[in-house]
Amino acid sequence: MIPVQHFLLLGALLFSLGVYGVLSRRNAVLIILSVELMLQAVNINLVAFAVYLAPDEFVGLIFALFVIAVAAAEVGLALAIALRLFRNRTTANVDEVDSLRW
Amino acid sequence: MRWDWSLLAPEYLLAGWAALMALLGLWGRLRAYWLGYVAAAGALASAATSLIWLGDRTAFGDLLAVDHYTTFFRVTFGLIAASVCLISAGYVERFLRHHGEYYAILVVSVIGATYMAAAQELLSAYIALELLSFSLYVLASYAKMDLRSNEGGLKYMLLGAFSSALFLYGLGLIYAVTKTTHYQGIAEALAGDLGGTKGLALLGLSLIVVGLGFKVSAVPFHMWAPDAYEGAPLPVTAFISAISKAAGFALFLKLMVQAFLPLHDDWSPLLASLATVTMLLGNLVAVHQRNIKRLLAYSSIGQVGYLLAGIAALSPETANAASAVLLHLAGYVISNLAAFACVTVYYNWTGKEDIYEYRGLAERAPFVALALSISLFSLAGMPLFAGFVTKFVLFQAIAEADLLWLAAVAVFASFVSLYYYLMVMRQMYLVEPETRERLGVAWPEYGLVAVLVVAIFVVGLGPQPLFNAAQEAASLVYQGAATFAALSP
Numbered sequence: 001m002i003p004v005q006h007f008l009l010l011g012a013l014l015f016s017l018g019v020y021g022v023l024s025r026r027n028a029v030l031i032i033l034s035v036e037l038m039l040q041a042v043n044i045n046l047v048a049f050a051v052y053l054a055p056d057e058f059v060g061l062i063f064a065l066f067v068i069a070v071a072a073a074e075v076g077l078a079l080a081i082a083l084r085l086f087r088n089r090t091t092a093n094v095d096e097v098d099s100l101r102w
Numbered sequence: 103m104r105w106d107w108s109l110l111a112p113e114y115l116l117a118g119w120a121a122l123m124a125l126l127g128l129w130g131r132l133r134a135y136w137l138g139y140v141a142a143a144g145a146l147a148s149a150a151t152s153l154i155w156l157g158d159r160t161a162f163g164d165l166l167a168v169d170h171y172t173t174f175f176r177v178t179f180g181l182i183a184a185s186v187c188l189i190s191a192g193y194v195e196r197f198l199r200h201h202g203e204y205y206a207i208l209v210v211s212v213i214g215a216t217y218m219a220a221a222q223e224l225l226s227a228y229i230a231l232e233l234l235s236f237s238l239y240v241l242a243s244y245a246k247m248d249l250r251s252n253e254g255g256l257k258y259m260l261l262g263a264f265s266s267a268l269f270l271y272g273l274g275l276i277y278a279v280t281k282t283t284h285y286q287g288i289a290e291a292l293a294g295d296l297g298g299t300k301g302l303a304l305l306g307l308s309l310i311v312v313g314l315g316f317k318v319s320a321v322p323f324h325m326w327a328p329d330a331y332e333g334a335p336l337p338v339t340a341f342i343s344a345i346s347k348a349a350g351f352a353l354f355l356k357l358m359v360q361a362f363l364p365l366h367d368d369w370s371p372l373l374a375s376l377a378t379v380t381m382l383l384g385n386l387v388a389v390h391q392r393n394i395k396r397l398l399a400y401s402s403i404g405q406v407g408y409l410l411a412g413i414a415a416l417s418p419e420t421a422n423a424a425s426a427v428l429l430h431l432a433g434y435v436i437s438n439l440a441a442f443a444c445v446t447v448y449y450n451w452t453g454k455e456d457i458y459e460y461r462g463l464a465e466r467a468p469f470v471a472l473a474l475s476i477s478l479f480s481l482a483g484m485p486l487f488a489g490f491v492t493k494f495v496l497f498q499a500i501a502e503a504d505l506l507w508l509a510a511v512a513v514f515a516s517f518v519s520l521y522y523y524l525m526v527m528r529q530m531y532l533v534e535p536e537t538r539e540r541l542g543v544a545w546p547e548y549g550l551v552a553v554l555v556v557a558i559f560v561v562g563l564g565p566q567p568l569f570n571a572a573q574e575a576a577s578l579v580y581q582g583a584a585t586f587a588a589l590s591p
Binding site: 035062070077089 | 256257260268274275283
């Protein structure tokens with residue numbers, strides 16, 4: 001059996017990639033995509049923990065199912081809002097959207 | 103396991119009401135104005151229903167608790183939603199489209215907020231948090247054709263999604279360390295010997311604090327707040343500033359007390375430093391603001407700083423700080439809603455939201471100017487007003503928790519806040535108006551403003567009932583924590 005550390009490492013890598021994407025990408029759609037990466041990293045973690053650490057319970061698996069559902073809703077919502085912006089401004093680049101400044 | 107469905111009656115009522123609002127919006131025969139009153143009636147009815155189930159019971163196998171703490175927040179959220187619906191009535195009819203859905207989403211978000219306070223378990227807390235956040239994202243970008251609303255909504259959404267991913271990763275780590283998602287189980291596991299996993303638990307805890315910090319807009323995770331506040335339609339700004347803070351702190355407080363109290367010595371300094379920068383930066387940056395919505399955004403960031411200081415002052419021994427946080431939360435919500443109600447009334451008349459546009463308001467609409475001054479004084483924490491009592495109790499609790507320096511910072515920040523509130527009042531009372539023409543009278547909004555102003559004075563002069571309610575709610579949270587304190591060595 002593959003040791004649990006491998007899954008956790010994969011999760012941590014994926015999560016870091018997601019964080020890097022959110023911080024470095026300037027296109028709204030790509031930022032949303034990066035957030036999805038982060039959520040999938042969480043899912044890998046949760047499922048790994050559930051299978052390796054508490055094999056008799058389903059809490060981790062149920063948690064992961066809920067996260068999948070929430071992530072789907074999140075993408076729908078985020079894309080709708082980004083689309084609105086794109087229609088009004090013809091750009092999805094968050095750097096060019098700067099009418100609100102302190 | 104007993105499934106007592108009746109415990110969740112207020113939420114069923116809200117869900118039904120949301121469907122009703124969407125249908126009424128489709129019907130189209132009812133004036134958009136009245137939709138606001140219908141929605142407000144639903145929110146009030148749910149607050150009233152929650153008082154019937156005063157008690158201490160859990161539902162759905164310990165996932166949700168229906169106790170004084172939940173009731174305290176059910177009533178708070180119900181009243182917030184009702185006030186915001188009334189504030190919205192005129193504004194939404196004039197400036198927005200799709201009125202029915204607007205109120206439906208607003209009502210649904212209250213369900214999320216309530217479950218954040220009621221949750222006893224991480225998964226339920228997360229789902230509730232997302233239900234509230236998603237509703238707020240939609241509401242913030244509700245003015246579809248307005249570029250500023252699009253932009254504010256998109257920033258709010260992107261940073262919100264990012265922060266919930268961080269929060270979720272933290273939840274996963276805590277689950278890995280403690281092998282449970284129930285608050286009590288987590289506390290029991292953390293009180294025991296953690297061995298090599300303590301670092302993992304602390305990492306998870308910090309990620310959770312960062313995620314919640316984003317939600318309540320604590321510095322340095324506050325970047326979305328001023329933009330979302332300025333871009334969102336005015337009543338929505340009022341709603342976000344009240345309910346996202348109240349619900350965020352409801353979850354934060356319960357989580358810290360019931361689940362993470364064993365790690366108190368580790369998170370208390372972290373939160374104290376977060377609170378310090380939040381208080382200082384929020385209030386100092388507010389001084390430079392020209393737009394009233396941004397000013398109130400930064401002032402609410404400052405208020406979040408005081409509340410965070412209260413959370414940092416939580417101690418395993420007494421529930422003083424917890425009840426002080428609840429009390430100040432209630433005081434802040436009332437004062438802030440009153441301020442936003444006045445700002446909305448003025449916007450409905452003139453479409454202006456810059457501070458210099460308020461010049462001479464005292465001559466043109468004396469009632470609005472007076473009410474706005476009262477609510478700003480209350481936010482600043484002047485005596486007589488609600489803000490003074492609640493801040494006094496909160497700062498006292500902070501000082502008693504051996505964080506005297508933090509209380510000193512809070513008092514300093516309050517003085518700074520008084521300066522920029524006074525600048526708004528200076529515009530209204532001392533600067534000559536552009537024209538002397540009187541503005542009209544908006545009776546329904548005036549009624550709401552009057553009620554809120556009276557509430558400010560009631561809390562300011564006779565805070566005992568509210569104080570008792572807060573204490574009862576807070577002690578209940580601690581009861582759960584006390585059982586594990588007996589267990590731990």
